[in-house]
Amino acid sequence: MSRWEIFIKNIQQDLKLYLFILTLLCLLRMAFIGVLHSYLGAQSTIADVLISLFYGLRISLKSAAVITLFSFVFCTLFSTIFRTGKLKRLRVIFGSIYISLLIFLFHARIPFYREFHTGFNQMIFNTLRDDISALSYTLVVDYYLPFLVLSAGIISYILCRLLQRILARDTYAAPQFAQNYQRLLFRVAIVTCIALFMVFTRFGGSLTYAHSLHWENAAATGDDFLNEAVIDDIQALYRAYSIQERVQEGADLRIDAAKVRGYAAYLTGSNFTANEIDHAFAKQAQGAKIPKPKHIFIILGESFAQWPLLDSYSSLHIADGIKGIMARPDAVHIPAFVPNGAFTPMAVTAIVSGLSDVSLYPNYHPESYKEPYATALAPQFKKLGYKINFWYGGASSWERIKAFVLAQGFDNFYGVSDFHSESGNVWGSDDRYLFDAIAASFTDDTPTLDVILTVSNHAPYTIDLAKEGFDENKVAAALPAEARDDKDLLKRLGHYWYTDRQIAAFVLKMREKEPESLFVITGDHADRTNISKTPTLFDRYSIPLVVYGTGIQKGVIPAAAAGSHINIIPTLIELIAPQGFGYYSLGDSLTRGSSIGFSHNVWITPDAIGKIQAQDAEDFDGTARTLGTRDSIQQTIDAMRALSWWRIEKGKIVK
Structure with missing residues (x-):
């Protein structure tokens, strides 16, 4: 058999493999939409679903081409060059590995989307840094890992055998031509078609880059769920890798010394010529607005979202504890507030370091262990006379939390091994015992600032809610009809109720x-x-x-204020510090007119919220709106992230 005949037979096998994988990707996309159809927006139509499937087909052209390229290089080209048929088994192996990977990723994607409302993204890198034993337990107990593995294994086996049978079928022989020019034209046509096919798949169903499709522009509908369905798991992993690479290199903002100086000038309102970036964070307190408290408590409730506190959900009665505190005359509630990031570590690093999330994970970064950041909480409140403690309901090894907070100047760290606890799960103690331990620790008159991180409102959700007095039937009756039988939702709401009750009880007890x-x-x-x-x-x-307690009045923080975790430190300093007290912060105090907060993917102002890099915005009730200050919001976010990135990655010196 000639090399050309071997080549023709092999490219037919490559085409079989390509079409098989492409079909599988499309079927998995349809299955994803079918299984999670309840996440479809009420306004979505069949046309939107079809658009999602069409764009998904286009982007999956790339994913199917990944394994086909391996087959083309290592099977087709090698077989042609060495005139052998012994490599055909390799194509089956390549295909089987890829099929198994796709099926296992699909099984993982369903619970991942239910938890995070997104396909795989850069958050998966956090998994490698998490408590693996606790995470494994959660996967087994809460997400039925053994069943998922068994299901994925069976389906993979069936599909691999099917691919093997398809590849075992005969191919067409190369056509024969009498004239040399005919043979030449045919071969040129085949090679040209292969080249065009590579370009077509590379650009996601287009022959030009101008009309190419990739994960960054694949949002083809107005439905977030359908837009995520467009991105298959291979492209989602590539998205995660791309974003992580950009963050690590500062590529999103093209950060260099000149950029840093420009951003510092923008935030400070003056030319920035200093050699140390910390000068950009320097501020002076305007004077205490409340009597200096003897004790300060910063409580970070695990997964403690705001929506249960809203009037529209009052019939659920799962947030009555904190709502009762909010109603007191010496309490103020700031609704325009978002977290620092998507995960608990981002909240901790913001409270401890005062820097915004740029996915550098300061708790693992060497710069964090040289000395406390100028913007860090502990050194600044020590100057105000406080002893600084961190209380966590979980293990001190989680996310290197103990080492991080102590390196950033905290006097003490207390984890689950440091206090008595009668119940909990792999993530730590039930909140009741954490708060009991904190309350019992106040035995002298030393002024303290205590940061408290709870754990109970977290999968695998093991609190005995019935024993605690949670009325599941009452809450279910207040839910929409379609949600009343959702036992998982009721369990989650019950754990929110438990966290709310424990926080409120602790606050009132300590007050x-x-x-x-x-x-x-x-x-x-x-x-x-x-x-x-x-x-x-x-x-x-x-x-x-x-914010509740001594000296607080309803107007102490303006109603037109907005922020995120990085605004807490300056707000507290401006509330209690004497006039002229020098401090450092990235964010502005809420008392001094902070009007924007931002997290990893959204920004918020006193009356609007929107996704970063998107042009659309919403009122708090979800009504779409146009925002005239969109460019200034993005510039502020870029500036704060750039300075945070530089300080963590490059250090103090700007050069």
């Missing part, structure tokens, strides 16, 4: 025990649980910020 106390109550993140499968941006992403 009675230590009247000269100030409490800051917020969440680490939202975006885990919503009643609606298509919540508004405000319901999905916002978290509460409640």
